[in-house]
Amino acid sequence: MNWRVVPAAEFLAQPELQERWRSLHRASAGSPLLAPEFAAATLAVFGNGDQQLAWREVDGQTDVMAVLTPSRLGAWNTFQPSQAPVGLWLQRDARPRSASLPALLRALPGPALMLGLTQCDPMLMERPADGGVTRTMDYIDTARVTLPASFEAYWEGRGKNLRTNLRKQRKRLQDDGVATRLQASRAAHEMAAAVQDYGRLEGAGWKARDGTAVAGDNAQGRFYRTLLESFAAMDAACVYRYFIGDRLAAMDLCIEGGDCIVVLKTAYDESFGKVLSPALLMREEATRAIIEAGRFARIEFYGRVMEWHLRWTDEVRVMYHLNAYRWPWIGRLHGR
Structure with a gap:
């Protein structure tokens, strides 16, 4: 030994x-x-x-x-x-x-x-x-979502405020004639552009002011491109882009393995302000897609538990x- x-x-x-x-x-x-x-x-x-x-x-x-x-x-x-x-x-x-x-x-x-x-x-x-x-x-405390058999069962277990708030946002967009779209990219050749898009989204927000934003030409950008390309070659990477109208509004960088999908990074367009919650709208649709695909038993967030995590799950453990x-x-x- x-x-x-x-x-x-x-x-x-x-x-x-x-x-x-x-x-x-x-x-x-x-x-x-x-x-x-x-x-x-x-x-x-x-x-x-x-x-x-x-x-x-x-x-x-x-x-x-x-x-x-x-x-x-x-x-x-x-x-x-x-x-x-x-x-x-x-x-x-x-x-x-x-x-x-x-x-x-x-x-x-x-x-x-x-x-x-x-x-x-x-x-x-x-x-x-x-x-x-x-x-x-x-x-820290960190959170996960254990996935049920149907999205409806999962969504019914979420808080009334979350469900009502997102329903109102979708109704407002529908009334204004603004379509939303969730795009999932999984191919290795798509990952370089995905990291560039993610960097532009994160670089327009508070992380750029703190100097911690991902960029295509910094070490973080090189890391996520290398990582996502290698996982995509195994069909184990997924980048979600969420569009509100023609605007890229939010993104998730995810990797997969075993029985889980891990959300590594999330960014959203902060210019939507308090009118819309692009990351929450994206997460609702992405969670529906993940549950309906039936490939995974859980979604892992890692990172410190934030208030928004607790809208999506009651499962918290101590690292x-x-x-x-x-x-x-x-x-x-x-x-x-």
């Missing part, structure tokens, strides 16, 4: 390492956020050469794979740029691997004293009890951070 650690650049260069990750991913819960294509896109765009790829074998089978990065002297974290909703830690099943983490610290280069597993999803790794070498802490220590006394010192 020894750990192997190599520079993560080898993951991009050696197909056998990607296949090792792919085989483990197939045996796991299959989250698209931990697919080899997601790991590869993250490393290709945001890796700086400091990252390490680690894996452990148990009884001849790969049990865990992870991409780790140094954070400060003696400390490592799972590699997780802000575009990744969870840290790059993939394991065969959801049982905690706490007992194996001190051995991983001994295998990492340098004086590795502490390892942080960031933004852990309890659906993918059960939250362990605090012990001698591990401590956990709450991160957490896990710290592991090479020796128990380091954990006690860090706790103080």
Whole structure:
């Protein structure tokens, strides 16, 4: 049950390492956020050469794979740029691997004293009890929608205010002779234009003022293009565009895998102001299309729960951070 650690650049260069990750991913819960294509896109765009790829074998089978990065002297974290909703830690099943983490610290280069597993999803790794070498802490609440058999059953369970508000908006558009249209793009050759459109939409809003908007020529834009093209090649990406009249009003960037679809990014035209809610109108139609297609068991939003999430679902779970220590006394010192 020894750990192997190599520079993560080898993951991009050696197909056998990607296949090792792919085989483990197939045996796991299959989250698209931990697919080899997601790991590869993250490393290709945001890796700086400091990252390490680690894996452990148990009884001849790969049990865990992870991409780790140094954070400060003696400390490592799972590699997780802000575009990744969870840290790059993939394991065969959801049982905690706490007992194996001190051995991983001994295998990492340098004086590795502490390892942080960031933004852990309890659906993918059960939250362990605090012990001698591990401590956990709450991160955020996040939301999902478990999909029923019919959209009507789902919609009837939503709040009256949401249903009434969107019905009034649709009636106003109909009275004004303004048509709406939901467009879904799934082909790899469509993704570059989709990211450009998304960047223009987000770049006209508050994220541009904060300097955090996606653009076709920045690192975020390169990441989402690389990611969506690789997932689309597997028929596992979907970009929703929502038009109000001839105007592009809202967009979702989504990836798929296992039994879920993950909404990675949402943007909308803020110039509609308080008269219309383009993102909510789009989400109603997209949710209907997803349920009627019958391919998925749930929609995952990740990210911190916002007020609008709670209009769409009552299902909230707590994501957490896990710290592991090479020796128990380091954990006690860090706790103080």
